[in-house]
Amino acid sequence: MKDKLDTIFALQRRFDEDLAARRDLSDITREQWIQKETLAMLSELAELIDEVNFKWWKNPKPVDDDRVKEELVDILHFFVSMCIKMGMDADELCGRYIRKNEENFKRQRGLSDKEGYAADNPIP
Numbered sequence: 173m174k175d176k177l178d179t180i181f182a183l184q185r186r187f188d189e190d191l192a193a194r195r196d197l198s199d200i201t202r203e204q205w206i207q208k209e210t211l212a213m214l215s216e217l218a219e220l221i222d223e224v225n226f227k228w229w230k231n232p233k234p235v236d237d238d239r240v241k242e243e244l245v246d247i248l249h250f251f252v253s254m255c256i257k258m259g260m261d262a263d264e265l266c267g268r269y270i271r272k273n274e275e276n277f278k279r280q281r282g283l284s285d286k287e288g289y290a291a292d293n294p295i296p
Contacts, residue, residue, distance in 0.1 A: 213250040
């Protein structure tokens with residue numbers, strides 16, 4: 173069985189190819205795709221924040237966990253599509269994530285070359 177992240181990338185690649193063919197989007201440059209998908213992701217992020225009652229001036233409504241999860245998946249679609257457009261596969265994304273995660277831990281522990289991240293009460 174394929175790795176789950178590999179499956180997500182394969183499904184997104186298939187969808188993107190189908191979309192480009194059906195909508196005749198072959199003349200859109202990679203740069204334009206990234207711009208468009210970033211805007212689409214921002215739109216999905218706005219939908220997500222609306223689902224979790226960020227408008228303090230309104231009466232809160234019960235949070236619909238299923239809707240929140242749906243918005244997160246929408247965001248993932250655009251994110252993975254941009255990764256593919258940049259030539260990144262699931263393995264590269266995973267490797268880059270692991271390296272960045274390690275760096276983030278170092279920063280929080282004050283062990284990074286970057287200053288200003290160390291927590292005031294570090295865990296031993």
